[in-house]
Amino acid sequence: MIHLNNISKQYGSQIILNKSSLQILPGVRTGLVGPNGAGKSTIFRLITGEEEVDSGEISCSKKTVLGYFSQETGEMAGRSALEETMSAVAEVMALAEEIAEMETAMAVPMADDELTALLERYGDAQEEFEHRGGYDLETRAKSVLTGLGIGPDDFNRPVESFSGGWKMRIALAKILTINPDVLLLDEPTNHLDIESILWLEGWLKDDFKGALLMTSHDRTFMNSIVSRIVEVSNKTATTYGGNYDFYLQEREIRRKNLLASYRRQQEMLAKEEDFIARFAARVSHAAQVQSRIKKLEKIERIELPPEQKTMRFSFPEPPRSGDDVVAMEELGKSWDLEDGGKKDVFSGVSGMIRRQEKIAVVGVNGAGKSTFLKVLAGETQATEGSITLGANVSVGYFSQHSMDVLDGNRTVFETLQEVMPQDHIGTIRNLCAAFLFQGDDADKRISLLSGGEKSRVVLATLLARPLNFLILDEPTNHLDMQSREILLEELQKFTGTVLLVSHDRHFLHSLVDHVMEIDHGEMRLYGGSYDYYLRKSVALQE
Structure with missing residues (x-):
């Protein structure tokens, strides 16, 4: 379908790919993996024609329809969410108009040779229209939007009223609605909650019939979807038959x-x-x-590929807290609305978080998971009820908001120095290096860092203090798979208490021993693993 043969690409003196080859085969689902900067996004841009190879050849049929989702949403304004999604299939809608015009023309008498030519064009157009799913465009667009968490009540909302993360969902909906022959997905789960990830997983497995090439930091998602892996590393592409674990x-x-x-x-x-x-x-x-x-x-000399750099850290042994870490009594939270009303997020939450428990807070998008964590972390006040911290409890809080409030003018080193002012320069430099900020990288300004690098800085600040209660809101969002695995291993060994929100199912399956579910403002407690919670919640629904 698409063949990349002996392609080479470099930027300045940096060689990204050197005489590399890979194929995208009809109906085959392929995962694209490799360290950051190895060339995964470059391969996407070469396939779409955004960039050209320095040497080699990329062959693809002109009739092949490509759909490419990246982390760039582009300009979105002046349309509703549904109209923006439908705009991706403008060509198919134009084809429908052309078919209608040809049907009108066929009702008018014409010469036999003209009619034959018209019928041939009409047949080709109908075949293409059917191939692109033209008969159910709007139904498909609505179904995709709903699956990604944007329901009928929001179809007609102006697209500019959505936040950046929700615009990402609309951008993904546009690509899926195209129903292309080849689907290129660059980190499609980054801004999705578990419910939307499960829907996308099912759509790709059951509804999508084309070829797929994707990157993802979600191990469970990757394992569920792909049957083939292409690793981009050390200037070349290597193919493995099997899923990510294989x-x-x-x-x-x-x-x-x-x-x-x-x-x-x-x-x-x-x-x-x-x-x-x-x-x-x-x-x-x-x-x-x-x-x-x-x-x-x-003799052709064997070369060993360089070792991939990964985070290397350990949480310091935390000071022992009391056995009762947090006591909650009829806890509730509501937000004041612009029209003077109130929106209840959760209410009537009573219970105890005990030392060394590792608890996941789950619930559908918008249920109030992040708000609950903010209340426990002291970032916002509860509207009703009370929270009592146990003896000697020291709280560390990680959230996407924490990344936003990092001082962009400070360097990585200065940021860590602020939270550990009594430590020697060497100690701070060692902590920087543990999170892959070595040498001059430690002197990078925060404003120049990627999302993943900012996540590593915030995690490093948690290690700078003796904490025994970690409250983590989506700690893996911008981390690659290797970094996620290392964070998982260290949290498994951490002897304090952990409360977290995450949409990484592998992370949840491997770490948590208790689950709190927020459902329509109420909290349900499950004293068991994430697997236990899934079994019990399914039983309740039945």
């Missing part, structure tokens, strides 16, 4: 085999070079020396 296992096997081959080759080269050095000056061994020199010149 790729991790197979990559480790290949890495060990490569390392063994490298060591064997190094031993052989050392022996040959030793022989050449010992007998180079002896005439009696001249022929043998020359033969071995020529042999070494012809």
Whole structure:
């Protein structure tokens, strides 16, 4: 379907891809993985024609319809949410008008050869219209918007009234509504909650029949969708048959085999070079020396790929808190509305959070999960009821809002120095390095950092203080898979208490031992793992 053959691409002196090849095959779902900066987004831009290869060839049928979702929403204004979504299929709607015009023309008498030509064009147009799902465009657009959390009440809302995250959902809805032959998705789950992720997962598995190439930091989502992985790393693309978990296992096997081959080759080269050095000056061994020199010149040297840099940190042993960390009594929160009314977020929450519990707060989008965390963290006041912190409880709070309030004029080093003023420069530099801000990177200004880098800075500030109660609102949102795994491992080992909101199901399955569900303003408590919660909640619905 789409073939990238021996492509090379570089920016200045930085080589991104060097004679790399990969294929997008009909109906095959492929995951694109690799470290940040390896070239994943570059491959998307090369396929869409936004950029050109330096050498090599990209072949694709002219009739192939591409749909590309990136993290750029573009300009959105002057339309409703539904109109904006429908704008993506303007070509198909124009095709419908053309078909109608041809049907009108066929009612008028004409010469046989003209009618034959018209019928041929009409047949081609109908086939294309049907192929693009033209008969149910508006129904499909509404279904996609609803699946992504934008219901009928919001179809006619001006698109500019939506926040950035919701505009991302509309941008994704536009691409899905196209129903393309090849779907290119760059981090489609970044701004989705669990319900929307589950809907997208089902849509891709059951409704979408085309080819898929996607990146995602959501391990469960990737495992559920793809049957093939392409790893972009070390200037090349390597294909693995299987899902993400299979790729991790197979990559480790290949890495060990490569390392063994490298060591064997190094031993052989050392022996040959030793022989050449010992007998180079002896005439009696001249022929043998020359033969071995020529042999070494012809050998293709095995190169080991550089080790990928990952976060390396451990939460310090927290001071022991009391067994009762937080007591909640008839806790409630409402927001004042512009029209003078009130919106109840949750109410009547009573219960106890105990030491060393790892609790997930779950619920549909807009249920009040983040607000509940803010109340417990002291970021906003409860409207009713009370919160009592236990003895010696020290709270650390992470949220997307925390990233926004970082001082953009400060450097990474200065940001950490502010929260640990008594520590030596070397200690602060070591903490910077643990979160991949090494050397000059520690002197980068916050305003120049990516979302993932800002997340790492906020996480680093949590390590700078002796905390025993971590309240985490979407801590994995901007982190790559490797960073997520390291954060997961450290939270599993953390001996304090954790309360978190996350849409990463792998994270929830692997970490939590209690679940709090907010549903229509009420809180339900589940004393068990995330799997236990899923089983019980399904049973309640039945």
